[in-house]
Amino acid sequence: xxxxDEFRDPALGEVLAGEILGLVEPGHHYKFMEVCGGHTxxxxxxxxxxxxxxxxxxxxxxxxxxxVIPMGRVDDGISLAHEPDVxxxxxxxMLRVPGSDGTLLDAKAEGADIRMVYSPLDALxxxxxxxxxxxxxxxxxxxxxxxxxxLTLKRAKAEGVKNxxxxxxHVTIVPPLRALLDxxxxxxxxxxxxxxxxxxxxxxxFEFIPAEYKKPIAxxxxxxxxxxxxxxxxxxxxxxxxxxxxxxxxxxxxxxGNPRALEVMAxxxxxxxxxxxxxxxxxxxSGLKLSEAYADLDAEIQYSVPGIRVADPKACQCGEVLKxxxxxxxxxxxxxxxxxxxxxxxxxxxxxxxxxxxxxxGRFAREREVV
Amino acid sequence: xxxxxxxxxxxxxxxxxxxxxxxxxxxxxxxxxxMRLDDERGLALCSDDEGNSETVEIDLVAPVAPGDKLLVHxxxxxxxxxxxxxx
Numbered sequence: 001x002x003x004x005d006e007f008r009d010p011a012l013g014e015v016l017a018g019e020i021l022g023l024v025e026p027g028h029h030y031k032f033m034e035v036c037g038g039h040t041x042x043x044x045x046x047x048x049x050x051x052x053x054x055x056x057x058x059x060x061x062x063x064x065x066x067x068v069i070p071m072g073r074v075d076d077g078i079s080l081a082h083e084p085d086v087x088x089x090x091x092x093x094m095l096r097v098p099g100s101d102g103t104l105l106d107a108k109a110e111g112a113d114i115r116m117v118y119s120p121l122d123a124l125x126x127x128x129x130x131x132x133x134x135x136x137x138x139x140x141x142x143x144x145x146x147x148x149x150x151l152t153l154k155r156a157k158a159e160g161v162k163n164x165x166x167x168x169x170h171v172t173i174v175p176p177l178r179a180l181l182d183x184x185x186x187x188x189x190x191x192x193x194x195x196x197x198x199x200x201x202x203x204x205x206f207e208f209i210p211a212e213y214k215k216p217i218a219x220x221x222x223x224x225x226x227x228x229x230x231x232x233x234x235x236x237x238x239x240x241x242x243x244x245x246x247x248x249x250x251x252x253x254x255x256x257g258n259p260r261a262l263e264v265m266a267x268x269x270x271x272x273x274x275x276x277x278x279x280x281x282x283x284x285x286s287g288l289k290l291s292e293a294y295a296d297l298d299a300e301i302q303y304s305v306p307g308i309r310v311a312d313p314k315a316c317q318c319g320e321v322l323k324x325x326x327x328x329x330x331x332x333x334x335x336x337x338x339x340x341x342x343x344x345x346x347x348x349x350x351x352x353x354x355x356x357x358x359x360x361x362g363r364f365a366r367e368r369e370v371v
Numbered sequence: 372x373x374x375x376x377x378x379x380x381x382x383x384x385x386x387x388x389x390x391x392x393x394x395x396x397x398x399x400x401x402x403x404x405x406m407r408l409d410d411e412r413g414l415a416l417c418s419d420d421e422g423n424s425e426t427v428e429i430d431l432v433a434p435v436a437p438g439d440k441l442l443v444h445x446x447x448x449x450x451x452x453x454x455x456x457x458x
Binding site: 091 | 426445
């Protein structure tokens, strides 16, 4: 496939892996965080971990929007799904995220009309096909997905669709990164920056990482060679004593992002004063809600939601996994109490979650090590 | 009983496959070609290399023409792909 195959070339991968080996200092342990869940998935799927020297460690960051949803928000969604006549729509992974009393899939089994959609536009289509019933879209995602929701809400307003509502759970990438960097138990040498978030926000918002925290960052694509190349770029910066933002994914990511997407987001959304992140607590100005002009489409205004904060399950260590303090397999319930079929924590739910990705791919490598 | 029904629903529901990744929940976008345009509604029918087609919101990358390559995430084109920069 064009734009894909050329970034999966094993021969080039070997060359890059060889050069990476030449860039690391023996005796120094390098710890890099891939911010985005898409990268975590690629790393495990393609075995990128296996191509790296033993002293280069990859830590999985908080970049999976499903994984950072707190239980209270799931409960709020389930409560909306049980409202009379409501058709509740959300992305597939969200269906299996546990709230304090079951998942959206459990609510579906109890009779709620919950439908999986692949895009906000699909949800709007359902609303137009069912004009007598309210249709609520449970919006999640970082800045990659937020413009899609914003455009759909604009479209609903322009077309005068009166039965379409949105429960907004969109989050922004910079505040959690800052929270992570301020965390005292974190030791990182660099970041692999999120590729598709950056097509929207650009590379500029990440300049604070080298400027204020003295950590190099390379915004990267999602093919195996992209990830290897980004690691190569970060190691080269360290070796040459540089510390800056580099754009490995320049074939797609403009330095200033997509101005139209930012404009649409600014029109439809505004920042919440604070938003709760699973395992990370409340982070200031890290979540989006609908702006006043779109209050008529805001499910949280048009319906009452419990809005009760629910503590994360005690056994679950998603928070520490998301901060990169522990590896997925170091969690007490990984693979025993918590599996993709029966997840306790959100990191085990989404395909981009560190625990699910590790459960599906990484554990085999670890089993080999143990043997 | 509810759990049994939920399990059955889980087995039947077209959920995202966690072995291939979820296009909407993750930061995943796929290259697609524009097949046909609906200028009036600002939408395009796009197709990926495997022949799967999807109606795509093109506001963020407009104007586009049939044959253009776009990067599509959650039903919205978030970037344009060109031969020069992709090589």
